[in-house]
Amino acid sequence: MCGIVGFIDFKKQSSEKILNACTDELIHRGPDGRGIAFFNREEGQVALGHRRLSIIDLSEAAGQPMEYNGLWIVFNGEIYNYKEIKKELVQAGHQFKAHSDTEVILHAWQQWGAAMLSKFIGMFAFVIYDTHTGSLFCCRDRAGVKPFFYYWKNDLFLFSSELKGMMKHPAFEKEIDQDALSAYMQFGYVPTPHCIFENCYKLKPGHYLQMDIKTRSFTMQQYWNVYDAYNKPVLEIGFDEAVAETEKLLTHAFQYRMVSDVPVGVFLSGGYDSSCVTAILQKNNSEKIKTFTIGVPDAGLNEAPYAKEIARHLGTDHTEYYCTQKEALEIVPDLPFYYDEPFADSSAIPTTLVSRVARKQVTVALSADAGDEIFAGYNRYDYMMRYGKKMAQLPASIRKLAAATMDKIPADKVPILRKKYEFHTRYEKVKSFLKNNSEKNILVSLTRHMTDEEIHKLFKNKVKKIETAFDSSELGEKRFTILDYIMAVDYQTYLVDDILQKVDRAGMSVSLEGREPFLDHRIIEWAAQLPSHFKYDKGKKKIILKEIVHKYIPQQIMDRPKMGFGIPLQHWLTQELKPFVDELFDDKYIEAQGIFNNAEIQRLRNSFYNGRVERVEKIWFILMFQMWYERWMK
Structure with a gap:
């Protein structure tokens, strides 16, 4: 994992000094080395900056920016199957100088162009500058594991792994987008492709952006879409065969995430997802896997004993660290630096703590995120399946009458219940359901923390609702089950903008590379085609994943109420x-x-x-x- 930054300044008002400042603002993402490349073209200045965290090929030959035949690249991430792709390129006549996946990308670009992306298994955000054609190719992986921000105003195009890299450029204008801010207040994050600043954006997962320097124009293209996976025919397969094939695919994907020239470990919480990753990896490794967990003194919130029992059962090299409230509190003032776009998920605190613990022993840590989005694990899925349908079936006359009654009785006037937790917001959500009982509206209402009414009261000036993946027309146009739809939307919203952003910034705060073994596109595509009842059925969640875990860990150890690290x-x-x-x-x-x-x-x-x-x-x-x-x- 690394930090990348760069720009095209058509006014030619930038300098190498500015590029150096932007690059070094990302030193936490890459303390092992740095590099820059600065080009003066007739059309403008082109600049590439890189901070290196050495993971694969630790030699100087793998440093960046890297050049091959007039192509320059800055790359953040990993291409796990780079050796297989390299072999294919060698057979096509390519010759290599180093042993890094970065060099493979450059040769793959020359050989196949953007079509190379279909071959990549990995997490990545990279920029390729072609000195011959005068073009810039910017790409982000299918899940959005690696961040990519860009800015375009006043003939200045900027890009960076984090906002702070762009903010260091003196021409970057920090104008808050209040519409994006209103979305943050509802979700706790700014949804992709929006950003907290005007004229600034996040590149969508599964997309690439191509800038033509000569014409000062760019095009956006989607190369992978999660909806396409759910649009494929449901597999005609028995449950036992599905379990066997799923485990085989998980094993292959998880082992790819162990590819490294530095020590690798696993975050083990004691839940099904992290236990699945740990169990499969330990089964297929002769050496003990390093596992890490955080504990707290409060027994009602402490999962460390369960993680320890699972680690003992699997035979891992386990480290647990009990943090104090003081240690957790001390992180709060630092959060705005780590998360340089407003971010409100308080679990960023324990994620930062466990990253600090792991970094003392490893440079790479596997985090078992996305199991809920892929195999249907969230409680809100259960709510949608159980109660969303019932709400949708209510006669319009009853819904209209109930909504009108609630309009006349404000939440603060409801006796007794008005003091219940989140009652006002829940009251407004129910009223919203009654007025609009579409699956989309119910899903958005379950996800947001403030209603539209509360948002309008909060801001001094009028704010507009921004378009997000929640507004997708896919549900109306294509044949999805409700379960498939809500998992696909979560994949494009909560997963990328909350979970993955949280893990990336927390790990990078201590120069720890985070990897996401479940977010192999082959797993996503396979799971999307499985019959829905293999994932969720009558209140039972993650059915097929739990079946796999129970092969390695007794069910009596695993089955307990989910706690999480409480703040x-x-x-x-x-x-x-x-x-x-x-x-x-x-x-x-x-x-x-x-x-x-x-x-x-x-x-x-x-x-x-x-x-x-x-x-x-x-x-x-x-x-x-x-x-x-x-x-x-x-």
């Missing part, structure tokens, strides 16, 4: 973090900032501190933005 936000915000709230929610601060409706901010704050616990997530979301604003906008 005591309610306590923190009323105690240790209250000084931050007092400062950043202050009347004068909010008025000077000019973004939020001050009266609503004060109402939320007063409501929270007067014991209305349903406000805790809203306060946290706002606080995380305010801390980000203080770090990057002042």
Whole structure:
């Protein structure tokens, strides 16, 4: 894993000094080396910067930017099957100087062009500059494991692995996109392709962007679409055969993620996904796999004993670390630097902690994310399947009457229930369901933390709803089951913008490469074609994955209530973090900032501190933005 950055300045007002500053802003992503390439063309300046974290081929010959036959590349990620592709290229007459996957990409580009992407198994974000044609090819992997931001304004095109790399350029204009900010307040992240800044975007997963320097124009192309996988015919296969074939595919994909010239470990939480990764890898490795977990003193939130038992059963080289509340709290002020776009998932804190523990022993860590999105593991899937259908079947007359009644009785006027956790937001969501009972609306309502009504009250000026993957027309145009649709949408939203962003930034904060073994496109395509009842059936989730895990770990060890690493936000915000709230929610601060409706901010704050616990997530979301604003906008 590395950090990449670069630009095309058509006004020719940049310099190597600026490129160096942008590159070194990403030193945490690549402390092992750096490189730049600066070109003066008739049309403008082209610049490429790279910070290296050495993983495959540790020699200087694998350094970047790398050149081959007039092609230059900066690359972040791994192509796991690069040796097989290299063999094919050698047979076609190509000769190689080094042993890295970076060099393979350059030769593959010359041989096949963009068609090479169909051959790649891996995680990647890279840019190829062709000095002959005057073009820039920017690409992001199918799942969006590797980040890629770009900016286009005033004849300046910038790109970077993180926003901070672009913000270092003096011509980058930090204008907050308040429509994107409103989406952050609903989801806890800014949905792709949007960004917190105007004229700044995230390249969508499974897409590439091609810039023609001579005409100053670019085109966007999708080369892989998760919906295509779900559009294929359902496999006619028995359950036992499906289990065997799924395990075979998982084994191959997981072993690819062990390809490295530096030590590799696994995050083991004790849940089904991480246990699956660990069990399959340990079975196929003679040496003990290094596993890592974080523990907390609170027994009700502590999964470390379960992870330890699973590690003992599988025979891994296990490390557990019990963190204190003080250690967790100390990370909070650093979050706006690690996450240089507003981000509100509090599990970033334990993810950062376990990354720090792992980095003392390994340079690469496997994280078992996406099992829920691929094999149907989230509780909201159960809710959609059980209650979403019932809501959809309600007669229109009953829905209309119920919604009208709720319009007349505000949530704050409902006796007894109004003090329940998140009651106001839940009340508004139910009302939204009644007014629009489409599967899309129900899914969005289950995912967001603030309703549209709450958002409009929160902002000083009117904000517009931005288009996201939630607005896809796929459900109406193609034949999906509801389960397939919600998994595909989660794959394009929550997975890429929350889970993968969280793991990438947490790992990179300590120069640890994170790999995602479940996010092999062959697994995604295979699982999409499995009969739905192999994944979810009458409240049972991840059926086929659990069947595989039970071959290695007794069911009585695995079956227990899911806990996760709990962050005591309610306590923190009323105690240790209250000084931050007092400062950043202050009347004068909010008025000077000019973004939020001050009266609503004060109402939320007063409501929270007067014991209305349903406000805790809203306060946290706002606080995380305010801390980000203080770090990057002042």
